[in-house]
Amino acid sequence: MNRFKVLIYAMLVISTRLLSLMPVLFGTSLVSFLLIRLVPGDPALALLGLEADEAAITAFREKLSLDQPLAAQYFTWLGNVLSGDFGRSIQGGREVFPLLIGALGPTALLSVAALVISLAIAVPAGIVAATRRNSAADYSASFLALCGLSMPSFWLGILLILAFSIWFPVFPSSGYVSPLTSPSEFLRHLVLPALTLGAALAAATMRMTRATMLEVLRSDYVRTARAKGLAGRMVVMRHALPNAQIPIITLIGIQIGQLLGGVVITETVFSWPGIGKIAVDAIFARDYPVVQGAVLLTATLFVLINFITDLIYTLVDPRVRVS
Amino acid sequence: MLTKLAADRRSATGLLFVGLAVLMALAAPLIATHDPNRPDFVATLAAPSLDHVFGTDDLGRDTFSRVVYGAQASILVGVLSVAAAFVFGTILGLVAGFFGRWIDALIMRVMDVIFAFPSILLALAITAVLGPSLTNAVLAIAIVNLPVFARIARAQTLIVARLDFVEAGRAIGATTPRLLFRTILPNILTPVIVQGSLLFASAIITESYLSFLGLGVQPPTPTWGNMLRNAIGFLDLAPWLACFPGLAIFLVVLGFNVLGDGLRDKLDPRDASPG
Numbered sequence A: 001m002n003r004f005k006v007l008i009y010a011m012l013v014i015s016t017r018l019l020s021l022m023p024v025l026f027g028t029s030l031v032s033f034l035l036i037r038l039v040p041g042d043p044a045l046a047l048l049g050l051e052a053d054e055a056a057i058t059a060f061r062e063k064l065s066l067d068q069p070l071a072a073q074y075f076t077w078l079g080n081v082l083s084g085d086f087g088r089s090i091q092g093g094r095e096v097f098p099l100l101i102g103a104l105g106p107t108a109l110l111s112v113a114a115l116v117i118s119l120a121i122a123v124p125a126g127i128v129a130a131t132r133r134n135s136a137a138d139y140s141a142s143f144l145a146l147c148g149l150s151m152p153s154f155w156l157g158i159l160l161i162l163a164f165s166i167w168f169p170v171f172p173s174s175g176y177v178s179p180l181t182s183p184s185e186f187l188r189h190l191v192l193p194a195l196t197l198g199a200a201l202a203a204a205t206m207r208m209t210r211a212t213m214l215e216v217l218r219s220d221y222v223r224t225a226r227a228k229g230l231a232g233r234m235v236v237m238r239h240a241l242p243n244a245q246i247p248i249i250t251l252i253g254i255q256i257g258q259l260l261g262g263v264v265i266t267e268t269v270f271s272w273p274g275i276g277k278i279a280v281d282a283i284f285a286r287d288y289p290v291v292q293g294a295v296l297l298t299a300t301l302f303v304l305i306n307f308i309t310d311l312i313y314t315l316v317d318p319r320v321r322v323s
Numbered sequence B: 001m002l003t004k005l006a007a008d009r010r011s012a013t014g015l016l017f018v019g020l021a022v023l024m025a026l027a028a029p030l031i032a033t034h035d036p037n038r039p040d041f042v043a044t045l046a047a048p049s050l051d052h053v054f055g056t057d058d059l060g061r062d063t064f065s066r067v068v069y070g071a072q073a074s075i076l077v078g079v080l081s082v083a084a085a086f087v088f089g090t091i092l093g094l095v096a097g098f099f100g101r102w103i104d105a106l107i108m109r110v111m112d113v114i115f116a117f118p119s120i121l122l123a124l125a126i127t128a129v130l131g132p133s134l135t136n137a138v139l140a141i142a143i144v145n146l147p148v149f150a151r152i153a154r155a156q157t158l159i160v161a162r163l164d165f166v167e168a169g170r171a172i173g174a175t176t177p178r179l180l181f182r183t184i185l186p187n188i189l190t191p192v193i194v195q196g197s198l199l200f201a202s203a204i205i206t207e208s209y210l211s212f213l214g215l216g217v218q219p220p221t222p223t224w225g226n227m228l229r230n231a232i233g234f235l236d237l238a239p240w241l242a243c244f245p246g247l248a249i250f251l252v253v254l255g256f257n258v259l260g261d262g263l264r265d266k267l268d269p270r271d272a273s274p275g
Helices: A002-038 A041-046 A054-063 A070-082 A096-131 A134-150 A153-167 A183-217 A220-227 A233-268 A275-284 A290-318 A320-321 B002-007 B009-026 B062-097 B101-115 B117-128 B134-160 B164-171 B175-212 B224-233 B240-267
Strands: none
Touching: A002 A290, A002 B101, A002 B117, A096 A134, A096 A183, A096 A233, A096 A275, A096 A290, A134 A183, A134 B240, A153 A183, A153 A233, A153 B101, A153 B175, A153 B240, A183 A233, A183 A320, A183 B062, A220 A233, A233 A290, A233 B117, A275 A290, A275 B101, A275 B117, A275 B134, A290 B117, B002 B009, B009 B062, B009 B240, B062 B101, B062 B134, B062 B175, B062 B224, B062 B240, B101 B134, B117 B134, B117 B175, B164 B175, B175 B224, B175 B240, B224 B240
């Protein structure tokens, strides 16, 4: 019975929070829709390209209700989008939705690799910096984190290419090989972009881990654990770290969202065929259906990732759950 | 405040880097050794030397002079975009927090929507649609930063508007604009200013991203971002082209980050980073 109540409660929380997402999702769709209307000139020409013939333009106007008021146009467009019809790319005429879904794979692989790298560097460094406060290790870790935050990711990417592709040619400077085709080649192509993307994330996570650990290490229960005679490592791993994880998880959630922005630059520098590179290529080709689709899909994913983060820390922190 | 910041060694370093960048931007014609846009086809891709301390690019233009002039675009876009986001975001947050109800709901939902986009992607989409230029880069960066100021200003307004001195102002018949801008605004500014100082760094990075992708200030006007974009094609022949503009961005952003941290510690000690 108790378990049943918990299940009902969890479903209630999830559905309430899902409902609260609706206005934001509505807003993101509205912004994506209006984006094309901001392009100077005829939206039909913007979406079909200047070389489209008159018959195609007329058919397109009817399909998108361009002779109707703006509100009617929006709902027609939204109906199409919800049924997976994001329009066709001006370059090559491919359907936009499958094009973007196909690019999500490389973006997801790059994002996961960057996240793993950032966590592997940042969490141990943050713990060491906090437990050995004001030591050389603390100063070095804090200085490196500040440098990581201040370094534009594309510059780090360029320096890595310079070092590991040109001076010491260990890794390729650009391109992508599917992990299904050749796992080893995939990993070789992944190293530099994942390091580039992971470094900035590591900097922010390290600072947050250090700050949270310092706060937790000052708390009464940690003092009590020490007074009981527990070893320093046990105090950190069993008492301090579990209580420091809420802000860290929140930050990681925010960072996964930010990865969706960060990949735009990294994918461009390393010619990684993900959603960011497709969006940038589309911007230069004035391929507005692809730009619109990429913006809408990325924003929707961003909102959903933040929602999932919200749910995860509800599960992790009993205080949030109770409140 | 500047004296207080200069007394702290860390903030003083930040102040030094930012001060140098501002000086480069303001006194570029005096500091630059060459015309940043004048090509010299005899000295293309020349390595750093006494005549060209940072070397030259593929058109023989002096990289040092271009780095010096590049500070103008970065600082200008950074200052203007943060200032615009600060003014409009603070006013929106103030109005939302003060009036509450549907005005609050409407303003904050719009801010939520802007916040729902990854900032780089939104800035890219805005400049892509409006066209690449300095004005549109400022507009794009200001728009993506708007919700940060609005949220902080609203939260502070909600607290301050309940305090006795605001009630007293109402009781003596102060008009709404007077209450908003003379009574509440000065009392909510500290955390908003602290946030603003931290946003300079991200505004300069976003400007460099836009320029790097070709959507910011357009060549031949030098920006650190468009110089790096150009450098990618010559990494094996002229690696110095990629080093100096990147180093300039890094040092200025580092300066703003350190200065922002110092300002936060001085103005808002509750939020201070545990050192």
